[in-house]
Amino acid sequence: MLEDKNPSRTSLEQLGEFGLIQHLTKDFELKQSSSIMGVGDDAAILDFGDHKTVVSTDLLVEGVHFDLSYMPLKHLGYKAVIVNLSDIYAMNAQATQVTVSLAISNRFPLEALEAFYTGVAQACKLYGVDMVGGDTTSSTKGMLISVTALGFAKEEQLVYRSGAKENDLLVVTGDLGGAYLGLQVLEREKAVFKVNPNSQPDLEPYAYIVERQLKPEARKDIVELLKKLEVRPTAMIDISDGLSSEILHLCERSDVGCNLYEDKIPLDPTVIAAAEEFKMDSTLIALSGGEDYELLFTIDQKEFPKIKGNPNLTVLGHMTHKNEGAHLISRNGAKIPLTAQGWNSFTGNE
Amino acid sequence: MLEDKNPSRTSLEQLGEFGLIQHLTKDFELKQSSSIMGVGDDAAILDFGDHKTVVSTDLLVEGVHFDLSYMPLKHLGYKAVIVNLSDIYAMNAQATQVTVSLAISNRFPLEALEAFYTGVAQACKLYGVDMVGGDTTSSTKGMLISVTALGFAKEEQLVYRSGAKENDLLVVTGDLGGAYLGLQVLEREKAVFKVNPNSQPDLEPYAYIVERQLKPEARKDIVELLKKLEVRPTAMIDISDGLSSEILHLCERSDVGCNLYEDKIPLDPTVIAAAEEFKMDSTLIALSGGEDYELLFTIDQKEFPKIKGNPNLTVLGHMTHKNEGAHLISRNGAKIPLTAQGWNSFTGNE
Numbered sequence: 001m002l003e004d005k006n007p008s009r010t011s012l013e014q015l016g017e018f019g020l021i022q023h024l025t026k027d028f029e030l031k032q033s034s035s036i037m038g039v040g041d042d043a044a045i046l047d048f049g050d051h052k053t054v055v056s057t058d059l060l061v062e063g064v065h066f067d068l069s070y071m072p073l074k075h076l077g078y079k080a081v082i083v084n085l086s087d088i089y090a091m092n093a094q095a096t097q098v099t100v101s102l103a104i105s106n107r108f109p110l111e112a113l114e115a116f117y118t119g120v121a122q123a124c125k126l127y128g129v130d131m132v133g134g135d136t137t138s139s140t141k142g143m144l145i146s147v148t149a150l151g152f153a154k155e156e157q158l159v160y161r162s163g164a165k166e167n168d169l170l171v172v173t174g175d176l177g178g179a180y181l182g183l184q185v186l187e188r189e190k191a192v193f194k195v196n197p198n199s200q201p202d203l204e205p206y207a208y209i210v211e212r213q214l215k216p217e218a219r220k221d222i223v224e225l226l227k228k229l230e231v232r233p234t235a236m237i238d239i240s241d242g243l244s245s246e247i248l249h250l251c252e253r254s255d256v257g258c259n260l261y262e263d264k265i266p267l268d269p270t271v272i273a274a275a276e277e278f279k280m281d282s283t284l285i286a287l288s289g290g291e292d293y294e295l296l297f298t299i300d301q302k303e304f305p306k307i308k309g310n311p312n313l314t315v316l317g318h319m320t321h322k323n324e325g326a327h328l329i330s331r332n333g334a335k336i337p338l339t340a341q342g343w344n345s346f347t348g349n350e
Numbered sequence: 351m352l353e354d355k356n357p358s359r360t361s362l363e364q365l366g367e368f369g370l371i372q373h374l375t376k377d378f379e380l381k382q383s384s385s386i387m388g389v390g391d392d393a394a395i396l397d398f399g400d401h402k403t404v405v406s407t408d409l410l411v412e413g414v415h416f417d418l419s420y421m422p423l424k425h426l427g428y429k430a431v432i433v434n435l436s437d438i439y440a441m442n443a444q445a446t447q448v449t450v451s452l453a454i455s456n457r458f459p460l461e462a463l464e465a466f467y468t469g470v471a472q473a474c475k476l477y478g479v480d481m482v483g484g485d486t487t488s489s490t491k492g493m494l495i496s497v498t499a500l501g502f503a504k505e506e507q508l509v510y511r512s513g514a515k516e517n518d519l520l521v522v523t524g525d526l527g528g529a530y531l532g533l534q535v536l537e538r539e540k541a542v543f544k545v546n547p548n549s550q551p552d553l554e555p556y557a558y559i560v561e562r563q564l565k566p567e568a569r570k571d572i573v574e575l576l577k578k579l580e581v582r583p584t585a586m587i588d589i590s591d592g593l594s595s596e597i598l599h600l601c602e603r604s605d606v607g608c609n610l611y612e613d614k615i616p617l618d619p620t621v622i623a624a625a626e627e628f629k630m631d632s633t634l635i636a637l638s639g640g641e642d643y644e645l646l647f648t649i650d651q652k653e654f655p656k657i658k659g660n661p662n663l664t665v666l667g668h669m670t671h672k673n674e675g676a677h678l679i680s681r682n683g684a685k686i687p688l689t690a691q692g693w694n695s696f697t698g699n700e
Contacts, residue, residue, distance in 0.1 A: 053403055057483055057498055059451040063490035101409040101496055133407055135496075140413040144489070146451055146496035148407055 052158060054095075054151040056087035062142035069193075070186040073112050075214045076145070077119025083240065084149035085127055086218040086293040090238035091160075092226065093153035095218075097132045098124065101146040103139035127220055157232070159297070164235035164254035168298040168319045171233075173222050173312055175266040176243055177282060180289025181274040182206065182213030208270045216293045222312065229306045233297035244287040245340040246296050247326055250319075254298075257320035260338065262330045266314045287328070287338070402508060404445075404501040406437035412492035420536040423462050425564045426495070427469025433590065434499035435477055436568040436643045440588035441510075442576065443503035445568075447482045448474065451496040453489035477570055507582070509647070514585035514604035518648040518669045521583075523572050523662055525616040526593055527632060530639025531624040532556065532563030558620045566643045572662065579656045583647035593666075594637040595690045596646050597676055600669075604648075607670035610688065612680045616664045637678070637688070 060066060060080055068076075081098055088095040100120055104113065113136075124131050129149070189201040203210055219238075226233065235254050237246045243265070251258050265286045275282035298319055299307070307313045317329070326338040410416060410430055418426075431448055438445040450470055454463065463486075474481050479499070539551040553560055568588075576583065585604050587596045593615070601608050615636045625632035648669055649657065657663045667679070676688040 053500075055447075055449060055483060055498070055500065057449045057451055057485055057496070059453050059485045059487050059494075059496055061453050061487060061489050061494075064453075064488055097405075099405060099407045099498060101407055103409050103411050103414075103494060133405060135407055135409045137409050137411060138414055139411050139494070141491045144409075144411075144453060144494050146407070146409055146485075148405070148449060148498045150403075150405065 052093075052153055052155055054088050054091050054093040054153060054158075055148060056084050056150075057146065057148040058084050058087070060145040060147075062144065067186075067190070068143070069190055071214060073115040074119035074122075077116040077121075078123045078215055079119075080145045080147050081120055081123035081127070081129075081149075082216050082218045082293065084147045085123070085129065085220070086238040086240070086295075088149050088151040089219055089223050090236050090295060091151070091153065092157050092223055092233065092236060093151040094223070095127060095129050095149055095151040095220070097130045097150040099133040099148045100131055101135040101137075103137050103144040105139050105141055105143070108143065127218065157227075159233045159236040161235055161237050161250055161253040162255075163233075164250050164256050164298040164319050165300070166256055166319055166321050167301055168234050168256075169301055169304060169315050170247070170250075170258060170260065170296070170298055170317045170319060171307065172239070172243070172266065172294055172296050172314050172316050173219050174292070174294040175268045175271065176239070176286035176292050176294065177271045177275070177289050178209040178212035178268055179216060179291035179293075180213075180285050181271055181278065181280075182209035182211070183291075184278050184280075185210055185274065186213065206270065206274065208268060209274055213291065216291065218293055219295045222295050225310075225312065229310075231299060231303050231306050233299055236295060236297035239292045239294045239296055240290055241340075242286075242288040242290040243296065244328075244338045245290070247338055248340050250296070250298065251322070251326045254319070255322050257322050257324040258317060258326040258338070259320055259324075260317040260326070260328050262328055264314060264316045283328075283330075402443075402503055402505055404438050404441050404443040404503060404508075405498060406434050406500075407496065407498040408434050408437070410495040410497075412494065417536075417540070418493070419540055421564060423465040424469035424472070427466040427471075428473045428565055429469075430495045430497050431470055431473035431477070431479075431499075432566050432568045432643065434497045435473075435479065435570070436588040436590070436645075438499050438501040439569055439573050440586050440645060441501070441503065442507050442573055442583065442586060443501040444573070445477060445479050445499055445501040445570070447480045447500040449483040449498045450481055451485040451487075453487050453494040455489050455491055455493070458493065477568065507577075509583045509586040511585055511587050511600055511603040512605075513583075514600050514606050514648040514669050515650070516606055516669055516671050517651055518584050518606075519651055519654060519665050520597070520600075520608060520610065520646070520648055520667045520669060521657065522589070522593070522616065522644055522646050522664050522666050523569050524642070524644040525618045525621065526589070526636035526642050526644065527621045527625070527639050528559040528562035528618055529566060529641035529643075530563075530635050531621055531628065531630075532559035532561070533641075534628055534630075535560055535624065536563065556620065556624060558618060559624055562642065566641065568643055569645045572645050575660075575662065579660075581649060581653050581656050583649055586645060586647035589642045589644045589646055590640055591690075592636075592638040592640040593646065594678075594688045595640070597688060598690050600646070600648065601672070601676045604669070605672050607672050607674035608667060608676040608688070609670055609674075610667040610676070610678050612678055614664060614666045633678075633680075 058080075062068060066076055080100065084098060085095045102113070102116070120131060185203065185206045189203070192199050192201065235250050237249055239246050247258050247260060262283050265283060267282055267286060271285070272282055275285055304315070328336045328338055330336060412418060416426055430450065434448060435445045452463070452466070470481060535553065535556045539553070542549050542551065585600050587599055589596050597608050597610060612633050615633060617632055617636060621635070622632055625635055654665070678686045678688055680686060
């Protein structure tokens with residue numbers, strides 16, 4: 001009524017999620033002396049005293065980020081916390097608090113919300129963080145979750161995306177691709193269930209990858225491990241969108257290139273087996289699957305002896321001069337440019 | 351598929367929003383030594399050093415909290431920040447940062463989001479806060495906004511809802527009821543517009559109340575004024591749900607009663623005129639309308655000389671022993687129990 005409903009239109013698909021955030025936030029300046037880092041890393045950095053406060057926030061939308069037909073609400077509450085804690089750990093910081101907000105339609109009974117909060121409470125307990133606030137309201141359709149995580153670190157402990165140097169080693173925690181393949185298994189069983197509601201899926205062979213999708217963990221242990229090993233990464237990011245996309249973030253923010261070796265990418269045997277079953281390329285899944293919530297970081301080469309042989313850590317390659325670009329060195333020695341294949345949330349339809 | 355879809359059902363309407371939050375968060379304990387206050391006040395309190403960090407978060411849902419047919423997106427961005435800052439000021443703290451997250455369907459063009467963020471930027475600039483993060487994603491339907499605000503205060507400056515004492519004076523800032531009546535005007539014009547899209551509404555006579563609805567302000571100035579006057583309220587809350595509901599919150603948290611005098615409730619002449627036009631009782635609107643984002647606080651009687659005659663502040667009544675309950679003393683001397691008529695977001699349909 002008071003607004004022109006037909007301004008010139010630029011579609012969101014053209015920009016993609018990262019382009020959009022960058023575009024929309026480019027004119028925001030930081031004015032407070034306590035704001036050390038705003039948009040552009042895994043979390044904001046605030047200065048309220050001896051330590052730096054770290055804040056991260058994520059929005060999860062039903063039908064976009066999760067499907068309640070196979071995601072139990074308890075797991076959803078757990079995962080909503082985990083994905084935010086992962087951002088705090090990706091700053092090499094300790095997570096201390098979360099706020100959890102929920103918008104839900106009236107189709108959800110109280111018991112469903114209780115299940116959700118049970119999952120939130122489990123994650124809080126396991127990771128030693130406090131739930132300190134939130135907002136609960138109704139939605140006109142579906143369920144929407146917003147979580148903000150806070151944490152702290154000493155200034156000299158903080159690790160940004162921007163500190164990687166040429167010749168630094170690229171290191172990843174755990175293994176990759178499981179969460180994406182777990183989703184494929186769940187989608188397949190959902191399709192079977194639609195045709196035959198009496199079917200009893202046998203998910204046992206897929207337990208590991210289904211759990212990677214439904215109940216991921218954040219690598220709090222790695223922050224502690226790095227401290228114990230006295231290794232301070234030069235740059236770090238968590239893997240939410242896929243290895244390829246995260247490497248490109250590190251390269252862009254650090255102004256370097258990267259050589260990633262295909263034969264070094266850590267894959268669980270279940271991932272390899274499931275990839276074969278689904279006739280998918282396991283390297284492509286690791287590069288583009290996302291949602292693994294492992295940490296990806298770079299270290300100076302002289303730190304290598306400290307991490308060598310640690311079963312949690314795999315060296316994937318090394319950073320190069322930025323003019324060399326970012327490449328995958330395949331098993332047969334081909335050099336393939338990395339592209340951001342991270343899941344783009346703006347390609348769906350309304 | 352993996353979840354029992356027919357557990358026993360308790361409807362959300364039975365609980366209402368406050369009951370729901372209380373119910374869902376009752377089992378959360380605070381474990382971190384830095385968590386001073388979690389759920390249960392306008393904002394959480396965190397301890398990261400000399401000052402206390404204050405965090406508040408709100409979720410706004412299209413079709414529930416706002417109607418884009420008369421809410422310009424720039425105003426919506428502005429208001430989304432304001433409602434959160436108001437919570438920080440209600441702690442007697444300084445607001446310093448916000449994170450702004452947005453879920454939107456593809457029906458919105460980029461220009462709409464730009465308008466939204468222009469409003470966010472305006473609010474940030476005017477209130478001197480930094481936008482330090484957020485998340486932008488797609489929704490399956492409509493628009494959803496989640497804002498988290500952070501701020502800080504010295505421990506001795508913080509004001510909780512729970513500090514009101516018997517005989518304390520109850521004080522409110524500004525005037526009440528405008529935002530609700532502004533909404534009525536906008537709803538009426540929307541109905542007219544549906545019948546005759548060529549109608550040109552004359553909103554000029556309603557400028558004040560429409561602005562109270564579309565572009566409210568948070569009372570940062572009051573936090574500064576109280577500091578200047580050397581008045582530390584014993585308890586404070588912001589008026590988001592209506593005077594009646596907020597008084598009941600103060601009474602419950604402070605374990606006191608209250609006498610509120612009808613003839614003291616500050617009403618703008620535009621509010622009185624519009625209430626007459628809509629054949630509504632202006633006292634009831636002030637009690638139940640909400641969204642005025644004024645501050646409501648209590649002070650020790652001996653502080654009265656410091657605030658006397660200040661045009662920003664109105665003494666509405668006084669706190670009593672809890673056994674006396676909370677009452678409105680009407681113009682004709684009748685004593686009417688106050689009830690929470692604050693807008694209940696769970697009464698809508700899916």
